[in-house]
Amino acid sequence: MATRIGIPRALAYYSFYPQWRTYLEELGMEVILSPPTTKDILDMGIRDTVTDACIPIKVFHGHVAALIGEVDWILIPRLVSIDGDATFCPKFLGLPDMIEASVQGAIPPLLTPRIDIRDGRFAPLRAWLQVAKILSVPRYRALVAYQKATQVGAYYESLLTHGILPEDAMAMVNKWWSSLQDNSLLALAKAKNSLLRTANSIESSTQRVRLAVVGYPYAIYDDYISCNLLASLRRLGVTVITPDMVPSKSRKAQAKRQPKYLFWHYSNQVIRATYHFFQEQMVDGVIHVTAFACGPDAMVGKLLELDCRKNNRMPFLSLCLDEHTGVAGVMTRIEAFVDMLVRRKEAQTS
Ligand code: SF4
Structure with missing residues (x-):
């Protein structure tokens, strides 16, 4: 065995x-x-x-x-x-x-x-x-x-x-890897094509609001502790973008814009990805998912809030998670936030 x-x-x-x-x-x-x-x-x-x-x-x-x-x-x-x-x-x-x-x-x-x-x-x-x-x-x-x-x-x-969430990406990697071990180049090519198709469908998404959900991967992608945040936002018709969707090169390029260099790997990722979203005008609002009692986030959260204000008063919501966080509370807050974003967007368009 x-x-x-x-x-x-x-x-x-x-x-x-x-x-x-x-x-x-x-x-x-x-x-x-x-x-x-x-x-x-x-x-x-x-x-x-x-x-x-x-x-x-x-x-x-x-x-x-x-x-x-x-x-x-x-x-x-x-x-x-x-x-x-x-x-x-x-x-x-x-x-x-x-x-x-x-x-x-x-x-x-x-x-x-x-x-x-x-x-x-x-x-x-x-x-x-x-x-x-x-x-x-x-x-x-x-x-x-x-x-x-x-x-x-x-x-x-x-x-x-390319905009694929970790659990889906892991499933695709498994498929790709087993096809590669069969030495089937055709299977490999197919896997790459399906990757591009998925990515393109995300690019061409016409959903009404685009939201950056920023935070550490283990907080935003764990459905239990995040109270199913990503799925709920998608159900509300929101396009969700996370820091992992920014290539590491683009994140690195944002380092010079940081007013304060942070000592922690994931904190830098969050800040730099958010700057990239601002620069490319990719999002209509930012949700920062943070954990209660997280030392590094005391700094990250404040910086994000100030940067959102500086960037055309970008709407910003901080969601603090702990073991007492309930789905109902999270849903109420994100529904209100998304509603406000939709109205803001409509007002700007008209
Ligand atoms: S303290 Fe913050 S950065 Fe450290 S493990 Fe906890 S959530 Fe992550």
Whole structure:
């Protein structure tokens, strides 16, 4: 039986799952993903964390607890820096230690590669080779697996920048990857064409209001903690744009416009993507999804609010999430916000 490696469906999962999964599967491991977030998972997370932790951290603890008894190892990379510029929020840096110290029950051993590109461009590769060594996989096999995982990661990122949401993009990556392993170039071409078709349908969307939903991927894409925000907005006829839909090159180009350089990777992404939306006049309003007790967001939220004001008084809504946030409250606020945007747009047109 293959060794089972668990991956919690939270935090960096939304950014890196396809490449982590490919790497581990290419090493011959069986990857087991924790189920989508539910009340039970959140409750387990609340049980295992301190009260003032942010909700994404609580949810992460819950996902780890959900994997206990199901897997032989749990993968929790210690993400420090992937661009040599900013670091991840301190809670990411201490995540493996937090989990070991606080999750109740017999947690399986953790695989915790330390990813810090500031230690040299080959530092991430060295960290992943170490994982292979722990799992007793030969180095040459790990090198091939790493190359494949990098390809998959790049393809996944290009899907996100074409406006496809993470869960759909992951499904497309799976399809594409299995067709590639069959060596069927035709299947690969088809996958690429279907990607373009989807992207074009988003481009040519005629929906009445375009809204930037900005925030950290693990807050905006987790349907449970975001109270189904993205689906609800789409039901209201809104075109939703998120920071992941901005190519990393365009985000980087906005760095010079930042009045204050932020130390944290995801915070910079949010701010820079929003500046890109302003510059390209892509949106009619901004919703900032933030987590209660998030340190970095104290700064990000204020900057966004001020920048919206400076940009032609762009309508701005801050949605703060915690374990007490209810669907009804979120719905009331977004319906009112969208109504106001529609009227504003109509008034501007007339
Ligand atoms: S950036 Fe904020 S929401 Fe994300 S893990 Fe850190 S404190 Fe929590």
